[in-house]
Amino acid sequence: IQSADGPWQRSTHLKKHLREACRTLQPQQEISIDLLNRILVDEDREILYCYVPKVGCTSWKRVWMKIQGLASPEEDVWTMPRLQVHTAPLTTLLEYDHMEIKSMLSKYRKFLFGRRPWERVVAAYRDKLEKQTDSHYDFHKEIGAKIENKYRGTTNSTGDNVTFPEYVSYISEMVDGSAEQNNEHWKPALQLCAPCLIQYDFIGKFESLEEDSNFVLSWLGLRDVVTEFPSATMATHSTHHTPRYRAQLEPGLSKQFLNKYMEEFIAFKYDML
Template sequence: MVWLRSRQTLTYLILAMLILSLSYMIFTDNTYEMEAVRFAGNHLQFLRSNALVDTEKPASSKAKERSDAIKMNLQKTCTTFNISLPVNSFMMGHMHYDDTSKAIYCFIPKVACTSWKRVWMKLTGIVPLDKDLSTIERRFIHTGLPLLKSNMESELKLKTYKKFIFVRHPFDRVLSAFKDKLESFDKSSTYDFHKEIGMKIQQKYREKTNGGHNVTFTEFIRYITESGPLSYEQRNEHWLSMHEICNPCAVQYDFIGKFETLKEDADYVLDWLGAKNIVASFPVSDRPFYTRRYDPKYFNSLDHKTKMKFFAKYLADFVAFDYRFL
């Protein structure tokens, strides 16, 4: 008990340090203070993760424990933030279902959704069992799966089927979207992100445009974190808040996995769905966009005000899914 009390005391001290440091950051832009907040945040996360998950347990048990902890945290966040979103066709337009395993997967772009869709193609029998998942064309992957919104029994399935989602650190996810859709050129997409979105960003922040190419990360973040009503482009699904896509405050998901623990969590879900005989292991991405949260090229290019606006925009995601901003 003495050890427990000392551990709790240390946790509160670190939390206090984090809050004080963050408060100071709101009025200053000090590099050393940033490092102090990062240090405190990392140590607080270490203590919390140790308290939530027993590292001695098998990977499957740890995956379930992590998910249960996230779901408890999510419930508190939905209540505290008073989040009330409708269960609508937009949300069900991000849900794939399988009648054999009686399961629903709500996909969030930039959270291994292409890999999961490849799995779903085998699970639903759209491709042969001996098909090499890496050979399936990306365009077919994103258009060849049935969506819950088009099913006549959507409401019944939503109530009775087991459901899961995967989430990712908000900054990593948005950075990955920027690198994929605007910094590079996505040849597999029928939607021209440079023309449709890059151009609008340049028109807003530059005197001259160049076809929407070479948009900077700062311009992009400023654009998607603007105050007031946002346009369709500013709310594109690749950077729309995760809780707005899959609506976990209204839909009770049985499992919430994380991109950061993808292998363990995906293996757990495959076993949970009874799909290990169909998909032996979770497929790796054929086009990974590696992101490093504090990569100076991106994170340090944002001024203090822009960083705080980003945090405010994705606050519900940070809190609900237990992610640290720093």
């Protein structure tokens, strides 16, 4: 029996709210190649998962490796290097033809997770731009350098010391912008997973990720493969850090960010303050 405030009930209320928000906001959404490539498929269990970076997707990709047999039974996917997880050949909707995709979207059980935009963009900044490790070199070089050049009037930046205000300015520009500005690590989940076009059966939230994910494991009958979803990791600490980063922003820049992510805040029922 589901409690009145359990994961399924919360999801049901959120989906109802989302449907109303979709009618009101009518956000731009499409069944794009990018979307099809981020919806993971398990044919045996007839399930689909649309992953959103910085919203528990690494952990769920670990689960997918288990259910798709990409990790041996004795292999601990929870301690596997992140790079190995993110480069694993997981099956996506993009591998199917039009009729198969249509059938799967109609028949399979589908789920995704959302996160409050403030915390999500702070998490992306801390992980991708603030960290000074070799594994982040490409991100600094490709995106960090563009940000620094844009706001500092330089042409030869290394991209390894982008400030939080520069980053927020870059991702908050109201124009459709470049591929870098629409990077999946900060692109709104509304656009990444198109929940106004696709009727997801369950929508969880990062703020209750562990509880919601354990519910999903049971709901989808995955307990035989993954007994328990891991407890909150370091990623959740971004929630505690958010005020410190937001304090660096001028009121006008905060407003610009809110305007850019307004639909996301509204659709997923998040407080904008």
